[in-house]
Amino acid sequence: MRLKRRTASLVLLGTITMFSAVGLVAPANAEVFQGGCTGSAVFSDGTTVTESTPLSEVVVVPEEDSVVYQGSINLPPPDEEVPFSGAVSVRLPRFNWAVVSWEDTTEEVSAGGTYSYEVPGFVPRGVQLEVSASHTQQGQTCDVAVTMKLDGDPGAAAIISATGMVVFAVGTLGAGIKKKVA
Amino acid sequence: MKGRPFLGIISGFLFGLFGGLTLILFGVIPLHSDLLWILPLIGLLLGLTLAAWAPFGSGPQQAAQGPTVTDDTIVDGDTSAD
Numbered sequence: 664m665r666l667k668r669r670t671a672s673l674v675l676l677g678t679i680t681m682f683s684a685v686g687l688v689a690p691a692n693a694e695v696f697q698g699g700c701t702g703s704a705v706f707s708d709g710t711t712v713t714e715s716t717p718l719s720e721v722v723v724v725p726e727e728d729s730v731v732y733q734g735s736i737n738l739p740p741p742d743e744e745v746p747f748s749g750a751v752s753v754r755l756p757r758f759n760w761a762v763v764s765w766e767d768t769t770e771e772v773s774a775g776g777t778y779s780y781e782v783p784g785f786v787p788r789g790v791q792l793e794v795s796a797s798h799t800q801q802g803q804t805c806d807v808a809v810t811m812k813l814d815g816d817p818g819a820a821a822i823i824s825a826t827g828m829v830v831f832a833v834g835t836l837g838a839g840i841k842k843k844v845a
Numbered sequence: 846m847k848g849r850p851f852l853g854i855i856s857g858f859l860f861g862l863f864g865g866l867t868l869i870l871f872g873v874i875p876l877h878s879d880l881l882w883i884l885p886l887i888g889l890l891l892g893l894t895l896a897a898w899a900p901f902g903s904g905p906q907q908a909a910q911g912p913t914v915t916d917d918t919i920v921d922g923d924t925s926a927d
Contacts, residue, residue, distance in 0.1 A: 721872075754877035792890035794882035812872055821870035827863035834856030835888065838849045841902040 699737030700798065700805035701797070704730045714807045719809050721791060735773030736800055744768040749798035754808075764795040772800070788815030848899035850892075857892020861885035 703713045707728050716722065750764035758781040861884035868874045869881065 681907075754875075756877055756879065756881050787870055787873040790869055793873050793875055793877050810875060817870040817872070821867065824863050824866040824870050828860060828867050831856045831860035831863055834852060835860045835892045835895060836901070838853030838856060838892050839899050839901045840849065841847050841899045843851065843902075 699803065700735060701737070701798070702732070702734030702807065704728055704732045712809050712811075717811050718793070718810055723812050723814050725814050726788065727779075729777050729779045731774070731775075731777055733775035734798070736798065736803060736805055738772050738777050738801055740772050741770055741801060743802050744770050747798065747800040749796065751794060751796045754793040756793060761793075767827055769800075782813060786813065787820050788813045789817040789819050789821075790799075819839060846896050846899075848896035848901075850896040853892030853894075853896035854889055855892075857888040857890070857895075858885045860892070861888025864888065884905070 702712055703711060705711050706724055708725065710722060710724060712722055746766075746768050748764070748766040750761045752759040752761045789812060792811050792813075794807055794811050795806060797807075798805045862881075865874075865878075865881040865884040869876055869878065874880055
């Protein structure tokens with residue numbers, strides 16, 4: 664009986680350990696650059712993200728900032744205005760959430776400027792986000808992705824979540840208690 | 846099922862869900878990770894397995910074999926003193 668209990672506890676402990684061990688594995692490398700284009704974004708603290716930043720590298724960014732950006736697509740300038748479109752999106756489980764998108768016509772093949780952003784308060788800090796940018800012009804699509812993390816602590820949400828995990832771990836163990844026969 | 850399957854299903858599912866959320870919120874796994882829906886399924890299976898296995902608590906057979914107290918065995922202190 665004692666051995667059985669110990670084995671059951673080890674199974675649960677193993678599951679919790681697996682949860683933790685998964686975290687030690689860095690996100691896998693992936694295709695981060697498709698199509699011929701270059702681009703960069705420089706944050707006010709000097710953090711720079713380029714098209715060659717590997718997906719396995721987690722870039723920590725402030726929750727609000729002004730970013731100096733530039734990008735160009737490796738195509739000859741068109742003779743007349745051509746349509747273009749693109750978006751920056753955050754990858755969520757099963758779908759992507761478009762944060763900002765653009766669509767217009769242009770004769771240019773490069774652009775630059777400053778973009779100010781402020782992340783809403785409900786987005787937890789310290790969470791790894793895969794942010795991807797896509798731009799399509801003259802039939803050529805350029806895709807870039809980078810792993811980002813908002814600067815700061817996850818806050819009360821993480822503590823509540825960890826507490827919930829422990830409470831329901833106990834509940835799961837409770838499922839292994841034999842029912843009393845009347 | 847010797848244990849509590851409904852408790853196992855609900856607690857196991859929520860254990861996996863909160864486990865996944867905790868890993869995400871502490872920045873251990875990325876937000877888009879498939880573990881967010883895989884872990885609740887693993888937790889659910891774990892809860893069901895524990896409920897079927899029921900390694901904790903005394904079994905009904907052992908409880909039945911234990912000493913039983915009946916009215917005949919109860920000795921009234923005042924009566925025996927007389």
